[in-house]
Amino acid sequence: MRLSRRDVIQTAVNGIALRAAGAAQSRQEASKKPGHQATSIGQRSTFEQPRRLSLFPTNSRTPLQDLQGTITPADLHFERHHSGVPEMDPREYSLLVHGMVDRPTIFTLADLKRLPSVTRICFLECSGNLTASPTATTTPQDLCGLTSQSEWVGVAVSTLLREVGAKPKATWFLAEGADAALLSRSVPVDKGYDDALIAYGQNGEGLRPEQGYPARLLLPGWEGNMSVKWIRRIELADRPFMTREETSKYTDPLANDTARIFSFVMDARSVITSPCPPMRLARGWLEVRGLAWSGYGKIRRVDISLDNGRNWTPAKLHGPVLSKAHTRFSLPFNWTGEPVTLLSRAVDETGYVQPSWSELVATRGPRGNVTYHRNPITGWRIDPDGAVSLRPEAWE
Secondary structure, eight states: OOOOHHHHHHHHHHHHHHHHHHHHHHHHHHTTSOOOOOOSSOOOOTTOOOOOEEEETTEEEOOGGGOOSSOOOGGGSOEEOSSOOOOOOGGGOEEEEEESBSSOEEEEHHHHHHSOEEEEEEEEEOTTOSOSSOOTTOOHHHHHOSEEEEEEEEEEHHHHHHHHTBOTTOOEEEEEEOSTTOOEEEEEHHHHHHTOEEEEEETTEEOOGGGTTTOEEEOTTBOGGGSOSSEEEEEEESSOOOOGGGTTSSOEEOTTSOEEOOOOBOOOEEEEEESOTTOBOOSEEEEEEEEEEOTTSOEEEEEEESBTTSSOEEOEEESOOOTTSOEEEEEEEEEOSSOEEEEEEEEETTOOBOOOHHHHHHHHOGGGGSSSOOOOOOEEEEOTTSBEEEOOOTTO
């Protein structure tokens, strides 16, 4: 039987009416009985069930596509560790600061909390934050979910350096963790005097265990492994310590058979979080949304391409636009049913432009992009049936 235009419209109207009636009935039923009483710990709605994704015992990824705003709930912050999460009693915690100082000092957690506190909102990102084997169904969480953002509270490292009387010739310090791996990294003292923290608070509460409870080093904008968790020792010296994690690990082989070491800062990057897999779109207006960030400072601009990079349009940045922090962006888009490839490209306040994969390879060579500091432009493909999938990528 052939339907007339009037029949189609009437069917749609009837469907809308049925849905409205169902919603009204649901509201009426909810209002007929009291809800649950106050509890000691709040819970998410049963209709909201975001989850971290853990494919390996050493890490889990943040569901970027499921979050709103820029602050990551503490229980969804990505985790990365080298030998599991230690269980530490805050009453027994101590931080030794020694080496090239006038007054070697052991600080308890209570000592740290008595010192002037500092609050910073910044992102953390693993330097290996790009999936090695993407597929069409890869989501933002799969692709680059090893980044999260929190409001951190702690004591400035500069305060500790002044407390112990750091010697002028001390140019580096060793940060050592209390986990079974004893993860250790060399950090320039200048970063300590700039914006480094010993953080003990996260999003209004104490650190979560997998985030370094009861205290961790926080180096805003730098690769995540530098922000040593469960920190127990800081030693000042006049040279880097050349630890395992900065010689055999966390180095970037280059095309000329040399290697880049101490590549601390995370370059500008962006990801579109909607639309993304496994969405299926209907024709009409929608909003392209995403996150952008840079370890060098503020995001100045995010460009969106609707034609696989041939043309670019500036997106709207949602404030506040903070330094070394995730920034939300959006762009209205009328999808007409034609196949489309959406890309995003971040530009930070230094003028650095997020590169394509080919530009990365031209700069560092293929070997230099095997594991660390890979921030290529990525995007999603929309097929005529509305299905969203990852654009085929060159590093597969």
